[in-house]
Amino acid sequence: MEKQTPLTEALFYILLSLRKPNHGYGIIQEVEGLTGGRVVLGPGTLYGAIQTMAARGWIRIYSEETDSRKKKEYVITELGRHVFAEEKKRLEELLHNAEKMEGDTW
Template identity: 50%
Template sequence: MSETAFYILLSLTEPSHGYGIIKRVEDLTNGRLKLGSGTIYGTLTKMQNDGMIIVFSDEKRKTIYEITKLGKNVMQAEIGRLKELHTNALSLEEEFK
């Protein structure tokens, strides 16, 4: 999973529109990751096609996105993978100093 996709799904702990997702990702990463509209909407479309998110509502030009059960399952698996990666990196960190 790309970092962009990971943070988009991570930001959807509650339904949100595109700009809200962009701001939440910036907050989560302390400004390190700034998503452009082309990047976020392309990724949201792919995630919607893959069944990881759904359009919750469409109010006055603001499309609200919500994570699905599949999206939550994908995030649980990805978080587990990242925990393993982190544990392994820490165990061998001294080898690279």
């Protein structure tokens, strides 16, 4: 498997928000809430990321309404969980190394 990390912050938070089925507006709200408003996903960013992650097999459509709006819910796949876990491990290593070096002079 090709190397999937590092993830952009948007991809990281979208994957995190899809641990349970969620639709686009729900993802936007959850990411904004998780980050205290620091990360606000625009529709273009969100749906571009969704297309990319679906093409990579990281997420899949969970359900789709059949009315005219066709609201879709997405959910993370096992591959997506693996990619997320690898990125989390990478970020933990970065934090651990930074904390080890805190006493050093810059």
